[in-house]
Amino acid sequence: MRTLILDDEEAIVQMLAKVCEKEGHAIAPFTRSIDALIHLGSEPVDLLITDLHMPEHDGIKVIREARRLQPQLFTLIITGHMSRYPIEDVLADGTADIMFKPFHLNELRTRLTLCERRRTMIMRLHSARHALYATSHEIIQDW
C-alpha cells in the first residue's frame, strides 16, 4: 500500500513510518501540509495518515483536497484534538478512520490491517464491476 504520512511532529512521522514500513507499506513522509499536497497532486496514494492540528493547513482541509485529487483515497486521522474540527462529514463515507494520541502501536497495526482489508474489498468490487461493465457493454452495444 502507498501511504502518505503527515504530521507536523517529526518524531510522530518517524514512528508511524517505521510501523507502516514493517507492515509492507511504501512510505511518503511529510511534516508540512503543502509538501504533502504537492505529492498528492503528482503521485498515487492509497492511504493518507494525517494529524488534524497543524500550523499551515489543518488536517480536514488536507483530507478534502486530497480526496479531490485522489477520490479512491483512504484516510486514517491520528489526533489529540478532535472537538474543534468538523470531522463528521470526513468520516461519513466509510473510507476514513480515526485514532487518538496517545495510542498503542498494536492498535495502529490493527487499524492499518482493517484499512487494507477494506480497501482490498472495495477495489476488488470495483474491479469486478468494471470487468462486467466492459464485457457486457460489448455484448449490448455491438448488437
Place this chain on the structure above:
Amino acid sequence: MEDPIELRQSGNETERQLQAFVKSYNDLIAFLRDRNLATASGHAGIALVGTAGGPKAGLRDALQADHGVTATELVALVEQYRAGLEAELMLLHRLQALSIEQRRATQTGSTADFQGIIVRRDRIMTTLATVEHELKTVRGHLAAGRERLADLPTFQDVVTRHADVSDLVADILAVDRDSLDALNDAEEARRLAVPLLEP
C-alpha cells in the same frame, strides 16, 4: 490463428452447454486454420467444400463465403450465435448468484467469504470474456445480415436474449452497488461502536 479454448470437464449443466459452444467454436477455428493452410498451398477450401451437411457445415460455408452468405447459411449462423449467447446468459446468472452471496458477505463482514466469492467470480468473468471475444466475430457477421434476418423466429429469440443480458447486467451492477454501500455501512457501524471521545 487462435488456439482452441479449453474448459474443465464437469457434470454441471452450465459447463455442459458451454462445452457445446466451445466445441462448435473449436470446429470453426479448425476449419479456418485448414482453410488458411489450403489457401497457402494453393488449394483454397477444396477439402472442405461439400463435407457433411447440417448447421455446422452451413456455418462453415457462411463464413467461407464472407460477403455472399445465403439465407440458409445465415440461419445456421444465428443458431450458432444463440448457443453462444445462451452460454453467456448462464454465466451471467452464475455471476448474479455470486453477487448476491457477495452482498451477504459484505453485510456480515466475512472477509474470507468475500475473497472466496471474488476468486470464483473472476474465474467466471474470465470465461465470459473468452466466450464473448469469440462470439464477437459471429455477431459481426449477423449484424451485416440483420435486415435479412429480422423476420426469423430464431433471430427474434436472439433479440430477446440480448434484452435478458441487459437486465441481468443491470441487476448485478445494482447488487454490487449495494455491496459497496454495505461495506461503508459496516465501517460506520464499527466506528460508532467505539465512542468518539477524546482521551
